[in-house]
Amino acid sequence: MRALLVLVAASALALVLCGVFGRTHQPMRSGGGHERPADPASLSGVRFASIITPHTAAVWRVTHTPGVGGRGSSQPHAFSNSLSTVRAEPPVGRLAAGPDGAGVAAAGATGEHPLFAALRASAGQPIPAEVRALADKITAGCTNDLQRARSIYDWITDHIRYDTEEWAHVVGGAEDYCHDHDPLSVLRRGTTVCIGYAWLFDALAQSVGLRATYLIGDVRGYRGTEDDTLISAFKHAWNAVEVDQTWMLLDATWGARQTEQIEDVDAARRAYYFNTPANQLIFDHLPESSAWQLLLNPVPDAVSFAALPNLKPAFFTDGLRLANAFTDTLHLGAGAQAGVTLLAPEGVRLIATLSQADGSNTRKLPVLQEGDRRDVVVGSIPAGTYILRVYSSSGTDPIRFECAADFVIVAD
Numbered sequence: 001m002r003a004l005l006v007l008v009a010a011s012a013l014a015l016v017l018c019g020v021f022g023r024t025h026q027p028m029r030s031g032g033g034h035e036r037p038a039d040p041a042s043l044s045g046v047r048f049a050s051i052i053t054p055h056t057a058a059v060w061r062v063t064h065t066p067g068v069g070g071r072g073s074s075q076p077h078a079f080s081n082s083l084s085t086v087r088a089e090p091p092v093g094r095l096a097a098g099p100d101g102a103g104v105a106a107a108g109a110t111g112e113h114p115l116f117a118a119l120r121a122s123a124g125q126p127i128p129a130e131v132r133a134l135a136d137k138i139t140a141g142c143t144n145d146l147q148r149a150r151s152i153y154d155w156i157t158d159h160i161r162y163d164t165e166e167w168a169h170v171v172g173g174a175e176d177y178c179h180d181h182d183p184l185s186v187l188r189r190g191t192t193v194c195i196g197y198a199w200l201f202d203a204l205a206q207s208v209g210l211r212a213t214y215l216i217g218d219v220r221g222y223r224g225t226e227d228d229t230l231i232s233a234f235k236h237a238w239n240a241v242e243v244d245q246t247w248m249l250l251d252a253t254w255g256a257r258q259t260e261q262i263e264d265v266d267a268a269r270r271a272y273y274f275n276t277p278a279n280q281l282i283f284d285h286l287p288e289s290s291a292w293q294l295l296l297n298p299v300p301d302a303v304s305f306a307a308l309p310n311l312k313p314a315f316f317t318d319g320l321r322l323a324n325a326f327t328d329t330l331h332l333g334a335g336a337q338a339g340v341t342l343l344a345p346e347g348v349r350l351i352a353t354l355s356q357a358d359g360s361n362t363r364k365l366p367v368l369q370e371g372d373r374r375d376v377v378v379g380s381i382p383a384g385t386y387i388l389r390v391y392s393s394s395g396t397d398p399i400r401f402e403c404a405a406d407f408v409i410v411a412d
Contacts, residue, residue, distance in 0.1 A: 113170070115177050115195050116235060119214060122182070127203050131183045135207035145210055145243045149250075152204045153274050156197060157256040163191040170234065197252040198237035211242040215249075217287035218302055220310060231286075231306050238285060240292060247294060248275045251285065268402075272313040283311045314402035318392040319345045322405075323373070329408040330388075338378040340388065340407065345372065349393045351401060352376040357385040357408075383411050 138155045139148045169178050170193075179189065181196035183203040192200070198214040205212035219236040238251035255273035257266040278294035286305040290298040299305050307328050314320075323341035332338045344350060355362035365388075368375040376390060386409040391401035 112235070113177065115181055116216065116237070118182070119195050119199050119216070119237060122199060122202075127207055128184050130187070131200075131203050132207040134187065135204040138204065139208050148208050149205060149210060149212075149241045149243055149248070150274060152201060152208075153250055153252055153255065154270070156201055156204070156252045157270050159190065160186060160197065160200070160252075160256060161191045162253065162256055163193050163196075166191070166193050194237045194253040197256065198239050201239045201241075201250070201252050205239075205241055213240050214238070215240055215285075215287045215289075215292050217285060217292075218305065219286070220284045220306070220308075231302060236285070240294075249278060249281050249285075249294065250274045250276065251281075268317065269313065272317060277316075280311075280316050283308055310406050312403050312405060314392050314404040318348045318394045318404060320348070320392060320404055325407055329410060332378075332381070332409060332411045335380050335382075336411075337380055338409075340376040340378065340390070342374050342376070342390065342405075343372045344374050344392070345394075347394060349399070349401070350374050350376070350390060350404075352388065352390045354378060354381070354409075355387050355389075357387060359387070378409065381409070381411050385410050 135152065139151050142148045142151055163179070166178055177193070179185065179192075181192050181199065183196075183200045186192040186196040186200050202212050202214050214237050216235055216237050218231045221232055236253070238249070238253065240247050240249055242248075251273040255270040257270070282293055282295065282299060282305075286299065286302060287293060290300070293299060299308070309322060309326065309328055321343040323343055325340040330338075330340075340352075342350065350367050352365040352367055353362050354365050365379075366377040368377060376388070378388065387406055388409050389406040390404050392404040393399050393401045
């Protein structure tokens with residue numbers, strides 16, 4: 001075990017020195033554009049979490065006690081809410097499907113729902129006058145592209161609700177959707193699913209001269225199932241928009257207020273999923289085209305994506321860092337003492353729970369604190385598969401905990 005820990009530490013140091021995932025990437029432009037490296041991205045301690053597993057294709061076998069790993073003198077990192085600025089030559093002409101053909105590369109994919117095919121086919125099609133008029137109204141008074149993009153995103157997430165009945169229809173095995181989800185249909189109905197959110201943002205943004213595109217790919221949801229079903233069986237759609245010659249990522253579906261959602265929780269989620277840093281969005285969004293990860297060293301495939309630690313928006317907004325559990329699934333020897341160590345800024349509270357893989361028998365775990373170090377003590381557990389969830393809160397009035405990270409623990 002000591003040799004394994006030394007090997008892991010050496011691998012981590014080598015990857016950090018190589019700067020893997022340390023820079024963001026802007027897709028190559030057609031028409032003679034060129035690529036210029038970005039400034040180093042804001043990754044800090046999350047660097048370990050984001051790249052070791054995908055680039056080794058290995059799952060670490062961890063039997064840490066609370067006294068192993070994680071201790072250091074570095075201060076908690078304040079994660080940025082914006083991508084590092086990247087400059088590139090402006091494109092020639094308007095690219096309806098994005099700089100590298102995002103949204104059309106996988107057209108005609110086997111088994112794809114017809115509306116995803118319709119979304120792909122929308123590239124280059126005329127935008128209805130009613131949609132253009134709404135875009136002008138939404139962005140009236142905006143003085144720059146960032147304001148225009150944010151105003152469109154805010155309008156969509158405030159006015160368009162997620163169509164839960166449609167989603168239930170699809171999950172139930174339907175081969176098609178009940179409703180149309182093109183921009184006009186969405187505006188008239190006021191509800192949609194991810195396709196409609198992405199399609200509407202794309203149309204509104206292009207109506208006011210913004211270069212925008214939709215992205216299609218895999219997403220990771222809330223844990224509670226076996227690892228092989230962690231990535232949703234259904235494709236998801238979100239967007240990228242160019243502001244000041246830099247591409248930004250956003251997801252209006254996940255930023256939209258849902259029925260019965262608490263207002264301040266909605267506000268935090270809405271803010272997080274607009275201009276989400278590429279090195280944070282990669283933990284729950286994997287686009288079909290690796291160029292649209294906007295990372296110089298992208299996650300290579302869905303297997304590597306599934307192996308990333310399952311980090312939620314609260315992990316980043318509360319400034320947390322991982323100190324030892326750098327992968328999605330942790331293997332423990334049955335009966336061994338174990339712990340997961342995180343670093344948290346002053347004033348951030350953590351609680352943790354452990355449950356069976358099916359969510360049953362949930363119990364609260366001790367969280368020991370020393371300075372910015374927080375040790376989640378798992379202790380000795382019988383053989384089986386468990387879910388460890390970490391919740392964080394940085395608020396004071398009210399104190400509300402949000403899930404920040406979760407891990408699958410397999411006791412052999």
